[in-house]
Amino acid sequence: MSSPLLSVKGVTxxxxxxxxxxxxxxxxxxxxxxxxxxxxxxxxxxxxKIMSGVVDATxxxxxxxxxxxxxxxxxxxxxxxxxTIFQDSALVPQMSITRNIFMGRExxxxxxxxxxxxxDAITAQVLDSVVTIEGIKSPKQLVASLSxxxxxxxxxxxxxxxxxxxxxxxxxxSALAVRATEALLDYLxxxxxxxxxxxxxxxxxxxxxxxxxxxxxxxxxxxILDVRKEDTTVEELTAAVVGGAEGIRRYRESRGL
Amino acid sequence: xxxNQPANKGPVLSAPQAxxxxxxxxxxxxxxxxxxxGRFKENLQFVRGRGSLEISIVLAVLLIGYxxxxxxxxxxxxxxxxxxxxxxxSQSIPVLAILGLAAGILMIAGEFDLSLGPAITFNAIVFIxxxxxxxxxxxxxxxxxxxxxxxxxxxxxxxxxxxPSFIATLGMSFFWAGASIFVNGTTPAILTTSRDATxxxxxxxxxxxxxxxxxxxxxxxxxAYFFLHRHKLGNHMFAVGGNESAAEAISINPKKxxxxxxxxxxxxxxxxxxxxxxxxSSMQPGGSATQDFTLFAIAAAVVGGTSLNGGxxxxxxxxVGAALIELIRxxxxxxxxxxxYITLFVGITxxxxxxxxxxxxxxxx
Ligand SMILES: Nc1ncnc2c1ncn2[C@@H]1O[C@H](COP(=O)(O)OP(=O)(O)O)[C@@H](O)[C@H]1O
Ligand SMILES: [Mg+2]
Numbered sequence: 064m065s066s067p068l069l070s071v072k073g074v075t076x077x078x079x080x081x082x083x084x085x086x087x088x089x090x091x092x093x094x095x096x097x098x099x100x101x102x103x104x105x106x107x108x109x110x111x112k113i114m115s116g117v118v119d120a121t122x123x124x125x126x127x128x129x130x131x132x133x134x135x136x137x138x139x140x141x142x143x144x145x146x147t148i149f150q151d152s153a154l155v156p157q158m159s160i161t162r163n164i165f166m167g168r169e170x171x172x173x174x175x176x177x178x179x180x181x182x183d184a185i186t187a188q189v190l191d192s193v194v195t196i197e198g199i200k201s202p203k204q205l206v207a208s209l210s211x212x213x214x215x216x217x218x219x220x221x222x223x224x225x226x227x228x229x230x231x232x233x234x235x236x237s238a239l240a241v242r243a244t245e246a247l248l249d250y251l252x253x254x255x256x257x258x259x260x261x262x263x264x265x266x267x268x269x270x271x272x273x274x275x276x277x278x279x280x281x282x283x284x285x286x287i288l289d290v291r292k293e294d295t296t297v298e299e300l301t302a303a304v305v306g307g308a309e310g311i312r313r314y315r316e317s318r319g320l
Numbered sequence: 321x322x323x324n325q326p327a328n329k330g331p332v333l334s335a336p337q338a339x340x341x342x343x344x345x346x347x348x349x350x351x352x353x354x355x356x357x358g359r360f361k362e363n364l365q366f367v368r369g370r371g372s373l374e375i376s377i378v379l380a381v382l383l384i385g386y387x388x389x390x391x392x393x394x395x396x397x398x399x400x401x402x403x404x405x406x407x408x409x410s411q412s413i414p415v416l417a418i419l420g421l422a423a424g425i426l427m428i429a430g431e432f433d434l435s436l437g438p439a440i441t442f443n444a445i446v447f448i449x450x451x452x453x454x455x456x457x458x459x460x461x462x463x464x465x466x467x468x469x470x471x472x473x474x475x476x477x478x479x480x481x482x483x484p485s486f487i488a489t490l491g492m493s494f495f496w497a498g499a500s501i502f503v504n505g506t507t508p509a510i511l512t513t514s515r516d517a518t519x520x521x522x523x524x525x526x527x528x529x530x531x532x533x534x535x536x537x538x539x540x541x542x543x544a545y546f547f548l549h550r551h552k553l554g555n556h557m558f559a560v561g562g563n564e565s566a567a568e569a570i571s572i573n574p575k576k577x578x579x580x581x582x583x584x585x586x587x588x589x590x591x592x593x594x595x596x597x598x599x600x601s602s603m604q605p606g607g608s609a610t611q612d613f614t615l616f617a618i619a620a621a622v623v624g625g626t627s628l629n630g631g632x633x634x635x636x637x638x639x640v641g642a643a644l645i646e647l648i649r650x651x652x653x654x655x656x657x658x659x660x661y662i663t664l665f666v667g668i669t670x671x672x673x674x675x676x677x678x679x680x681x682x683x684x685x
Contacts, residue, residue, distance in 0.1 A: 117569050137571040153569045155562035157631040158555075166559050167570040169552040176550045180359075187349035199348060201362060 066129030068093045068229060068260050069114070074123030076109055076284075083109050084120070085284045091229065091262060094255050098275035099264045100304055105281040107264045108150050111233045114262070115147040116140035144227025148235045150264075152218045156207035160199070161186040163206055164221045189220045211238035219247065230254065230261040236270065248274045268300045282307040372625050372637030374680070379644050386651060397654050408650045410531035415595050417537050417642035419613055420620030421544050422588035424638040427621055428548070429581035430561035430630030431485040433474055435493035436589055437614035438607035442500045443467045443593035445603050449504070451514040456522075459514065460594060467590020468583050470496060475582025479575050493614070497607030510602040523598040533595055537639070540588070545635040547584075557581055562631025612663070619666050620645055623673040625680070632677075645669065 067090035076084040084106045091097050101107050112118035114125075116137040125132040127143055154163050161182045169177045170185075186202035199213055206214055215238045222230060230251075236244040251261050251274050265271050271278060278295060280288035280303040287308045288300075302314035353359045390399035398404055419436065426433055433439075446466040451459025474492050478485040511519075525532045548554035559567040560577045568574055596610070597603055603610075624641025626633030648669070649662050 115569070137569065141571055147569075149569060151565075153563070153566040155559050155566050155631060157562040157627070158558055162555060162558070166567065167556065167572045169555060171552050175552050176546065177552055177555065179550070184349065191348050202348070203362060 065093070066126070067091060068095075068128060070126035070129075071110075071114065072124040072126070074110070074113060074120045076106070076113065076118075077121045083284050084113070087123075087281075087284075087286050089279055089286060089289055091260050092276075093260060094258050095260050095277060096251050096255060096275045097260070097262045098271035098278040099262055099281065100268065100271055100278060100300060101281035102304055104283075106284040107281055108233055110281070111147060111149070111231055111262070111264060114140075115145060115149075115231060117147075117149075143229070145229045145231065146222040146226035147231040148215075148218050148222045148233060150233040150237075152214055154206045154214055154218060157205065159203045159205055160190070160209075160217050161202040163217060164189065164224065168225065185224070186220075189224045190216070192220070192223070212240060212243065215239060216243070223250075226259060228259060230259060231264075232261065233264045234266065235263075236265065236267070244270070268297055268304065272297050272300065280304055287311065372634045372640060374676075375624055375637055375640050375644065379640050379647070382644065382647055382651075386647065399650070399654060404650070404654070406526065406529075406531065408646055410526075410534045411599060412646045412650070413643050414533035414537035415592055415599075416613075416616055416620055416646055417639045418540055418588055418592045418595070419617035420624065420638045420642040421540065421635065422585045422592070423617040424621035424624065424626045424633050424635075425544070425548065425557065425588075426581050426585040427618070427626050427628065428561045428630060428633045429557040429578050430564065431475070431478060431578055431581065432489060432618070433471060433582070433585060434486065434489040434614055435470070435474060435496050436617055437611040438493045438497035438500065439467065439470045439586075439589055440593045440596060440610040440613055441603055441605060441607045442470060442496050442503070443590045444597035444610075445500055445504045445509045445605060447590075447594050447597050448509040448511050448514075448603060451519070452512065456514060456516070456519050463594045463597075464587050464590035467588070467593060468586040471582045471586025471589065472579065475579050478582075479578050493607070497611075500605040500607060504605045506605060508602045508604045511597065515598065515601060519598060523595050533599075536591075536595065540591070541635060541639055548635055553577075553580065558631055560630075561627075615663075615670075616645060616666060619670045619673075622670050622677065625677060627677060628674060641673075 069091045070088075071090075072088045074084055074087045075082065087106075087110065089097075099107050099110065109118065113120045113123070113135075116135045116139055120135075125135050132139060132143075155166065158166070161179070164186050165177075165182050170182050171177050183202040190199060190202070199209070199216075206217060209217065215235065219232075219235055222232070232247075232251075236247060239247065248270060251263065254261055263271060263275060272292070275292060277291050278288065278300055279286060280300065282303070288295075288303045288311060290299075299311065299314050302310040304310075306313065353362050386397070386399045389397040390401075394400065423433070423436065443463050443466045447459050447463030450462035454462075474485075474489050477483065477488045477492070481488070521532065523532050523536075548557070556567065556572050556577050557580075559570075559572055560574045564574050567577075620642035621633065621638050622628065622641070623644055624633070624637035624639070626638060626641075645666060648665060652661050652665065
């Protein structure tokens, strides 16, 4: 059996006296869609930031395709082809859509001058793939002038454009309309076929259950459930998210498991 | 890393039920302008609401007013007098515009340097002393290096201690003012033998209808334009000033970008210090001779549409802002208004411009 794409081992994160993540370990397989579930404050976003190399873990190890990643940071994860849609979208409102999408990864000539026409054209193309988001007038539009859903689409478009091996989505559908949400879930299934793994963080268990091959449930900074889709139900996931470890136990008892 | 999305991949987020017809109507790439004029019109549309267009209109209106007044009463309001024009357009505006660009680039990256005025005194003294002892070229290098050095000291304090730049550089402004006395005593540093034809030609030559300073503004303004609005480093400055954590999440290093912004700021201030020193031939240590420049440079940037919160501003806007301030100052002088009117007026202008910027930020598209 080949090694998983990414292995997270024993991650602990402390903010001052608060332990936000407590000894969390899990794998993300190649071409696998993993659902990361849990109540508000469970530590999902913190885990996403650590996996993306944006925030340092207090403790923990990371393995990529079986090889240890020494000193994980954003530069390394970028090199590995990891793209993340952060919950707080990570856009610069005062900049245009194009400049947001290519921020830090501008297409330039040898002098470092940006090829703005080329970037605008690609932006239009990438946003066109996000057709269910209406009302974007031009790639030159400032992000400040976009609606929440449109801004989220820009963040999604950026990650979609640059991802190569792993796409992490932290509550990507919170501002999207129903149809755009359906389309995004559809896209995650399509990604699998292209050999790209993804991690979907969401509140909506039905969304997660629809597309994810495996579900990880977090509760107060601990991993309390890690199951394949075949081995669980929406009801069990709900019990885990709402009731924690105790919830899972009661659910299993009630089912005579 | 591939930047090209395969064209045949189809809509990424199209809902399964979206029909072909709807998809086609909405396509953004089909709406992209193809002709030069089309692109120009699109650019113009998205420049509106970003400050520089509005401020240019204000400048034009003011100029028309001045020219009219000067034509009606050439003696009472001598704006069109060649001496006056040369002083304003070729000397005052270029110096303030270069300082405004310095302050503006730093503000775009999200920081301030309130030691700008005293730094000018220090740089000018370094330039004068080194020019006198080691010649012009060494003096130019030393003057600019002094500016970069001061800014990097200030910048390092701000970037590494995370003390707000307002406080840190306000404190440092007293330090650099004192340092200029430490270096030169309390008597002025004076350009004597080193102020030769070459030095004057480079920094203060009167070519009839324009002076060296204006040429420098054109050169520096052009480079600044390509740097800020076309170069990726300039793009990173907007990103860091606009949303530092967003820039960091995409692996831009805010500390590095801010230090580069401080260094550019310092280099431009150093250069402006040379222009000031050559024009006046001397510099009084202590910093009081140049302290007004701090406020005026920030005012030029703000009047030109630079956001006090970072992430927003333009080269053209800042140059127009500097021109507007110097024209207002000139108008007050020509109208024989008492000196304090000028500071009073610049103070009010900053406040009005900031309110205007705030309103525009909401309108920007
Ligand atoms: N920068 C931070 N400093 C201190 N505490 C933080 C920070 N970021 C997150 N936390 C805390 O960590 C916990 C988990 O937050 P988060 O990862 O955002 O949870 P989730 O995404 O599951 O809702 C919360 O209690 C939150 O207050
Ligand atoms: Mg979260």
